[in-house]
Amino acid sequence: MKISLNWLKDYVTPGISVEKLAHRLTMAGLEVEKISSVGDDTIFELEITPNRPDCLNMLGMARETAAILKKPRRIPKVKKRVWPKQKCAIVIDDKKACSRYIGTLIEGVSIKSSDEKIIKHLMTLGQRPVNNVVDITNFCLMETGQPLHAFDYDKLAGGKIIVRRARKGEKIVTIDDVERELDPSILVIADEKRAVAIAGVMGGKATEVTGATKNILLESAYFDPVLIRRASRKVGLSSDSSYRFERGVDYRTVEGGAARAVDLILESAGGKITKRADVIVARKKSARTRITISKDTINARIGASLTSVQYKDILKRLDFNVTGSKTGAFTIVPPSFREDIKAAEDIVEEVARIVGYDNLPLSFPLIKASTIPPDPTRLARRKMRELFLAQGFDEVITYTMINRKGLEMSNQGDLQGVEIFNPLTQDQEIMRPSMLPSLLSVVLSNANRGQKNIRFFETGKIYTAKGETDTLGVIMTGLREDDWRCVKKEDADYYDLKGAFEQAFDSLGIEKKRIRVQSQQEEFLADGQSSAVFVDGKKVGVIGKVGEDVLDKWDIKQKNVLFAEIDMEGAYKQKKPVVRYKPVSEFPAISRDISLAVQANITAHDIEEAIRKTVEGEKQVVLTDLRFIEKYEGDQIAKDQRGLIFSLTYQSCQSRTLRDEEVTEAHEKVCDVLVRDLGVIRR
Amino acid sequence: MTFDYETEEQNSRRKIAEAADAKTLEAVRVEYLGRKGMLAAMYANLATLSKEQKPKEGQRINKFRGVVTQLIEEKKKTITAKARQDSQKQLDVTIPGVARLVGHAHVLTQTIDEICSIFEQMGFAVQEGPEIETEFNNFTALNIPEDHPSRDGFDTFYLKKPDPTDKKVNLLLRSQTSPVQIRIMKEHKPPLAFVVPGKVYRPDAVDASHSFMFHQIEGLLVDKDVKFSDLKGLLTVFLKRLFGREIKMRFRPHFFPFTEPSAEVDISCYICGGKGCSVCGRKGWLEIMGCGMVHPQVFKAVGYPKGKYTGLAFGLGVERIAMLKHGIHDIRLFFENDNRFLEQF
Structure with missing residues (x-):
């Protein structure tokens, strides 16, 4: 909200520099965001918090200024009048929406331009002067905070005011010359025939006060804040009136604001009050809030040591009614315009902000040790992040809300996600059920900027009807390693990404034998390069190469894009077992390689299993290491076969050196089993 | 038999200075310090001298040996250093090292x-x-x-x-x-x-x-x-x-x-x-x-x-x-x- 300093000085004399005044207001919770000058005047742009509608006018700001600076106030006097007996015709149709309506009919006004002073004040705040009556309604709104509207009485059909909901399809041309379509969610002021104003938002063109106007009907009312807010948003129109109604106008100012405007209108435009009606639907909050609090409580809460007299003085300057300080406890009744004051804490804040938070002492809290354990998912996520960072992956954070189209482009159209009721754009349609679309979009945007070697991971969430799941997503494309010594540059492939996971699982203490990776074709992964990962027999995720059709749909030019998605909770929530030390053998181990020609239907896993099982049956030797050495496909081997080499390390079961023939015996047995059971050929 | 130590010392200095590589230097070393070298001959000669001459002559020979030994050692270092510098197998140590890159946390x-x-x-x-x-x-x-x-x-x-x-x-x-x-x-x-x-x-x-x-x-x-x-x-x-x-x-x-x-x-x-x-x-x-x-x-x-x-x-x-x-x-x-x-x- 903007205020003019010259206008403020009509009611209070700050007696300090502009900068100091801005600082004092800011430090009392009325933040001055910008200071600018217009002619000889200064404008403050204030950020008034939503709990303080009472400060959205000059008198409110004068009250605060006077209280902060301990200065007297000059409040304009309103004439006491005897109102005519005759009533205006006012009907309140929607009683919930309008709890009070004062209509005052003034006949025989002369419309001309306003007084110099009013014009100057309004123009400083950027308002265009119209005529004396309209200007006075605007002036009083700014002064008292009560929105007012003057109708040309002779243009009101039937001379009647009806407060009702708009009819479906009803239209109105507002005073800004725009035709607006209304609906029953919007409250209007109507005459017998049509809507003449959008209640609390803006008046209608047809009944506005012009140079030809003779008689006016002055409206001062209280409208429901929520209804006005919704109407204002619906018609896309925010006015000084709607802004104040939304935040809550003081029920009492409906009368005071009207009276002030009547004084000024009669003074400037002449005329005579011929009719008046004050329709009160419901007397709002007749029982006012009473709060009891002692000086000691206030001091304890803020950690200060002020006296009763000081507290009482502060509250009185803010127009609070304070009694009974002698017993140590005050009874406080806040003014009607302070609906935000409901409890003792609110009183604490009032005195604290006037004293100034910066003037209050500072202490250091005692923080007690807590038994609440740290969040386990967070720990797992941190650990996983460290492991992937250590392997050269950069961390990304992507939007968790995505476009359904992204799923379809990723061959994941069957996934549901969690639908958003009110997305701003299509890109926020759903909460993602997979990380693939997010990560592909990152690959695309980087590739478009010439960034081709990408190793990214994200530890985020995916969302399904069952809830949200902590997930690790990894995407990788481009060259395997940045090693200038390697002349042949190769693209990263499936095994690079699988290796990263094996390393991470190992560091997390998940032993190799608990992990199983097996072929499982996913729609979005390339044929034959798609696998599922199991830990303790439970599926925790997928690793594979993104299908070419998916890459085409995303317009990603790279051919080898690898993707993995692992459910963090499933994979890592398990407790890491306490490691028991196994003595390291002092006796030498013996390694033997085994080179096999293997048919397509036999996996490396099958062979390893068979080797392990066979050696387990041996009495003299144990297998201390089983290592995969090489894979060969080419001219040296039959077309439907591939060459696999494993290295087996044997050691004695007892504490002694193994004899060569013992190893040979065991090793030959292993070979025989492989040939017999798996049909492999020794090479 | 007597020796002209001054002249011999000067000669040795020249020869050592002129030796351009390890092989030549080794030849010079053998000439002076070898089993059949000049110093061996000098010490052999010492035995033939009178009791009065022995200490003086002995001192002079020792000094000569010291000078030659030191000069050869120094020259050896120079030659080795030069040989290392001349070597074609010098690494270009300004080429960046190769490391597994560490990623960046967001x-x-x-x-x-x-x-x-x-x-x-x-x-x-x-x-x-x-x-x-x-x-x-x-x-x-x-x-x-x-x-x-x-x-x-x-x-x-x-x-x-x-x-x-x-x-x-x-x-x-x-x-x-x-x-x-x-x-x-x-x-x-x-x-x-x-x-x-x-x-x-x-x-x-x-x-x-x-x-x-x-x-x-x-x-x-x-x-x-x-x-x-x-x-x-x-x-x-x-x-x-x-x-x-x-x-x-x-x-x-x-x-x-x-x-x-x-x-x-x-x-x-x-x-x-x-x-x-x-x-x-x-x-x-x-x-x-x-x-x-x-x-x-x-x-x-x-x-x-x-x-x-x-x-x-x-x-x-x-x-x-x-x-x-x-x-x-x-x-x-x-x-x-x-x-x-x-x-x-």
């Missing part, structure tokens, strides 16, 4: 970790909560009235489907991390001290300073005698640890439904030091976080006995802190994930 993660660790060191626990929340946890329990504008679809994302376990409960994407306060207080009794980092969502149109998804960190301390002065003390320590001991700060009254009294904390602008510049909008101050004393209605909502506890709460926007700290001018950069952005941190 700057927002780094900021969250830095902030959380300051609080962890002070005894706070780090807790998390779900992003999909109920209206009760996100609004009602936090003393936000039924008709409050922030509950509108303009300010909060709602889900299409209600809670599957209770069809009457509407679900939303949390618009703040505060609902986690409610979850933890419902489950645990004070004393409590924890911070909560996480994603939050608001339907803001995306521009340089707005994002519909962003990160917050929320903190709560609840005990029997927590005062407003504790809030000032705690956050003073925190902000000085985060931004440096030299920063100035101020607590400005503000409004939040879930705290009373409430405040916003400003720090002196790190660019202009408080003089006023474009970063701080000529104010000299930067708004950094919101805070306050926990509203009694919040304690009531989680079922704490009336008047038994007091508490302080605070919250800050992670993106804002990261933008200020690293001079990032556009919030969208965080979520674009350009390689060249990520690798700067």
Whole structure:
């Protein structure tokens, strides 16, 4: 909200520099965001918090200024009048929406331009002067905070005011010359025939006060804040009136604001009050809030040591009614315009902000040790992040809300996600059920900027009807390693990404034998390069190469894009077992390689299993290491076969050196089993 | 037989100096120091001399041997050094080494970790909560009235489907991390001290300073005698640890439904030091976080006995802190994930 300093000085004399005044207001919770000058005047742009509608006018700001600076106030006097007996015709149709309506009919006004002073004040705040009556309604709104509207009485059909909901399809041309379509969610002021104003938002063109106007009907009312807010948003129109109604106008100012405007209108435009009606639907909050609090409580809460007299003085300057300080406890009744004051804490804040938070002492809290354990998912996520960072992956954070189209482009159209009721754009349609679309979009945007070697991971969430799941997503494309010594540059492939996971699982203490990776074709992964990962027999995720059709749909030019998605909770929530030390053998181990020609239907896993099982049956030797050495496909081997080499390390079961023939015996047995059971050929 | 030591010494000096490689030098060495060399001959000759001549001659021979030995040693070093230098196998040590590259944690993660660790060191626990929340946890329990504008679809994302376990409960994407306060207080009794980092969502149109998804960190301390002065003390320590001991700060009254009294904390602008510049909008101050004393209605909502506890709460926007700290001018950069952005941190 903007205020003019010259206008403020009509009611209070700050007696300090502009900068100091801005600082004092800011430090009392009325933040001055910008200071600018217009002619000889200064404008403050204030950020008034939503709990303080009472400060959205000059008198409110004068009250605060006077209280902060301990200065007297000059409040304009309103004439006491005897109102005519005759009533205006006012009907309140929607009683919930309008709890009070004062209509005052003034006949025989002369419309001309306003007084110099009013014009100057309004123009400083950027308002265009119209005529004396309209200007006075605007002036009083700014002064008292009560929105007012003057109708040309002779243009009101039937001379009647009806407060009702708009009819479906009803239209109105507002005073800004725009035709607006209304609906029953919007409250209007109507005459017998049509809507003449959008209640609390803006008046209608047809009944506005012009140079030809003779008689006016002055409206001062209280409208429901929520209804006005919704109407204002619906018609896309925010006015000084709607802004104040939304935040809550003081029920009492409906009368005071009207009276002030009547004084000024009669003074400037002449005329005579011929009719008046004050329709009160419901007397709002007749029982006012009473709060009891002692000086000691206030001091304890803020950690200060002020006296009763000081507290009482502060509250009185803010127009609070304070009694009974002698017993140590005050009874406080806040003014009607302070609906935000409901409890003792609110009183604490009032005195604290006037004293100034910066003037209050500072202490250091005692923080007690807590038994609440740290969040386990967070720990797992941190650990996983460290492991992937250590392997050269950069961390990304992507939007968790995505476009359904992204799923379809990723061959994941069957996934549901969690639908958003009110997305701003299509890109926020759903909460993602997979990380693939997010990560592909990152690959695309980087590739478009010439960034081709990408190793990214994200530890985020995916969302399904069952809830949200902590997930690790990894995407990788481009060259395997940045090693200038390697002349042949190769693209990263499936095994690079699988290796990263094996390393991470190992560091997390998940032993190799608990992990199983097996072929499982996913729609979005390339044929034959798609696998599922199991830990303790439970599926925790997928690793594979993104299908070419998916890459085409995303317009990603790279051919080898690898993707993995692992459910963090499933994979890592398990407790890491306490490691028991196994003595390291002092006796030498013996390694033997085994080179096999293997048919397509036999996996490396099958062979390893068979080797392990066979050696387990041996009495003299144990297998201390089983290592995969090489894979060969080419001219040296039959077309439907591939060459696999494993290295087996044997050691004695007892504490002694193994004899060569013992190893040979065991090793030959292993070979025989492989040939017999798996049909492999020794090479 | 006598020797002209002076001449021989001069000769040896010349020969050693002239030796250009290890092989020639070795020949010179043999000539003088070898088993059949000149010095051996000199010592042999010594035996033939009289008792009176022996010491003097012996001294002279020893001196000669010393000179030759030293000269040869020195020359040897020079020749070796030169040979190393001349070698064609010298590595170009200025070529970069080869290492497995270490990745970069996202700057927002780094900021969250830095902030959380300051609080962890002070005894706070780090807790998390779900992003999909109920209206009760996100609004009602936090003393936000039924008709409050922030509950509108303009300010909060709602889900299409209600809670599957209770069809009457509407679900939303949390618009703040505060609902986690409610979850933890419902489950645990004070004393409590924890911070909560996480994603939050608001339907803001995306521009340089707005994002519909962003990160917050929320903190709560609840005990029997927590005062407003504790809030000032705690956050003073925190902000000085985060931004440096030299920063100035101020607590400005503000409004939040879930705290009373409430405040916003400003720090002196790190660019202009408080003089006023474009970063701080000529104010000299930067708004950094919101805070306050926990509203009694919040304690009531989680079922704490009336008047038994007091508490302080605070919250800050992670993106804002990261933008200020690293001079990032556009919030969208965080979520674009350009390689060249990520690798700067």
